[in-house]
Structures are given as C-alpha cells and as structure tokens.
Amino acid sequence: MELFIAYKNYSSWSLRPWLAMKVAGLAFEETIFPFYHDTSLTDFARQEVIPASVPILKIDNQVVWDSMAIMEVLADTYPEANLWPESKLWRALARSASAEMHSGFLGLRSQFPMNCRRQTKVSANAESLKDIARLADLWRQFYQADEELISSRSQGPFLCGAFSIVDAMYAPVMWRIRNYGLFVSDEFEAWSKAMYALPEMQEWLQAAEAEKWIIEAYDAVN
Numbered sequence: 001m002e003l004f005i006a007y008k009n010y011s012s013w014s015l016r017p018w019l020a021m022k023v024a025g026l027a028f029e030e031t032i033f034p035f036y037h038d039t040s041l042t043d044f045a046r047q048e049v050i051p052a053s054v055p056i057l058k059i060d061n062q063v064v065w066d067s068m069a070i071m072e073v074l075a076d077t078y079p080e081a082n083l084w085p086e087s088k089l090w091r092a093l094a095r096s097a098s099a100e101m102h103s104g105f106l107g108l109r110s111q112f113p114m115n116c117r118r119q120t121k122v123s124a125n126a127e128s129l130k131d132i133a134r135l136a137d138l139w140r141q142f143y144q145a146d147e148e149l150i151s152s153r154s155q156g157p158f159l160c161g162a163f164s165i166v167d168a169m170y171a172p173v174m175w176r177i178r179n180y181g182l183f184v185s186d187e188f189e190a191w192s193k194a195m196y197a198l199p200e201m202q203e204w205l206q207a208a209e210a211e212k213w214i215i216e217a218y219d220a221v222n
C-alpha cells in the first residue's frame with residue numbers, strides 16, 4: 001500500500017488519511033509530491049488520469065483519490081482496524097461531522113492555512129468566527145451527547161471515545177486553532193491536547209519541522 005501526500009507542514013488533506021493509517025497501525029509506504037516546487041504530482045495525475053490533488057492511495061493495484069474515499073476504502077479493507085466507531089449511532093454522528101468538514105468550514109480553512117511549525121497570533125475574521133462557533137456546537141454534541149449515545153460510547157478522549165476517522169478529519173483544525181492562538185471551547189481544548197499528544201501527531205510534526213520547502217504566502221499569514 002502506498003500513500004501519496006504533499007508537504008507535512010502545510011498539506012492538511014494529506015495529514016488526514018496519513019494519521020488515520022498510522023494510528024490504526026496499517027503499514028504503508030509514503031511518497032511526497034511537493035507540488036509548489038516540482039511537477040511530480042501533475043505528472044503522476046496525468047499518468048493515472050486523476051485530479052492533480054493529494055492525498056492518493058495505491059492499494060491492490062487500484063488508485064483511490066480524495067481523503068474521504070481513501071479512508072472509506074481503508075475502513076472497508078481493514079474492518080479490524082475500527083476506523084469508524086463500532087456503534088451505529090456514533091458512526092452516523094462521526095460520518096456527519098466528517099462530511100461537514102470535507103465540504104465546509106471554508107472560512108477557517110481559507111483564513112488559516114495549516115502550518116504545523118509556525119505559531120503566531122491572528123484574529124479570526126467574521127467567517128472564521130462563525131466556523132469556530134460551529135466547532136464549539138459540534139464538540140458539545142460529541143461530548144455532551146444524550147444518554148442513549150453516551151451508553152454506547154467507547155473509551156478514550158477522542159470525539160467518539162476511541163480514535164476514529166472523524167478525529168483524523170479534524171486533525172488539521174487542531175493545528176489551526178492551536179497555532180494561530182484561537183480558542184473554541186474547553187471541550188475542544190481537551191480533545192486538542194489528546195490529539196497533540198498522539199505519538200503519530202508528534203511524528204508528523206517532527207517531519208514537518210525537518211522539511212526544507214517553504215510556501216511564503218502561508219508563512220506570511222497575519
């Protein structure tokens with residue numbers, strides 16, 4: 001299995017399946033396409049007839065593109081990895097929040113590009129403030145769920161208890177909130193601490209810090 005990603009420092013979509021695969025203990029090779037600095041991604045995409053966008057997974061001679069599709073295929077292929085929560089109720093919540101991340105939070109995503117190695121303080125604009133308020137609501141829904149949901153929650157500090165795809169989907173949001181000095185809610189802070197402490201997240205950060213590539217526009221956000 002081979003995962004094609006981009007810059008660990010900047011590529012938020014790359015982080016999602018990479019983290020899910022690492023936390024699940026799935027073995028894979030990784031290739032980095034630094035698409036601002038060379039043509040490796042466009043060359044590969046032309047050859048495979050897919051969009052020039054990462055992440056991409058090669059599995060059993062099949063090419064899968066798009067972060068959500070990759071994680072769904074992995075969940076299908078490795079059911080024992082429990083990439084989605086075991087409980088159907090939690091799966092529905094996790095899938096809804098994952099889809100919301102995949103298609104939403106445009107304010108936060110455009111104002112605050114993921115930049116793992118740079119910590120600074122930037123005020124949120126009106127669109128980002130709406131997204132931050134939505135994150136607070138969402139986190140309340142996960143952590144103050146009704147009794148029926150709570151009784152089927154697995155153990156752990158993550159959104160559904162044990163780590164699952166929904167945590168991977170929001171992993172770049174952890175970097176954005178933390179590294180731009182933003183605040184969502186106490187529940188979000190507790191989740192963020194658990195995410196930051198994951199050895200796999202620290203592995204990603206170390207690799208991001210060691211990367212030599214720079215995207216000046218992202219480093220100039222203020």
Ligand SMILES: N[C@@H](CCC(=O)N[C@@H](CS)C(=O)NCC(=O)O)C(=O)O
Pocket residue numbers: 006010011012013014035052053054055065066067068102
């Ligand atoms: N919806 C896609 C988004 C992927 C995406 O936008 N990837 C960015 C990197 S984080 C990319 O490959 N950009 C290529 C480019 O701008 O040339 C997914 O979930 O995989």
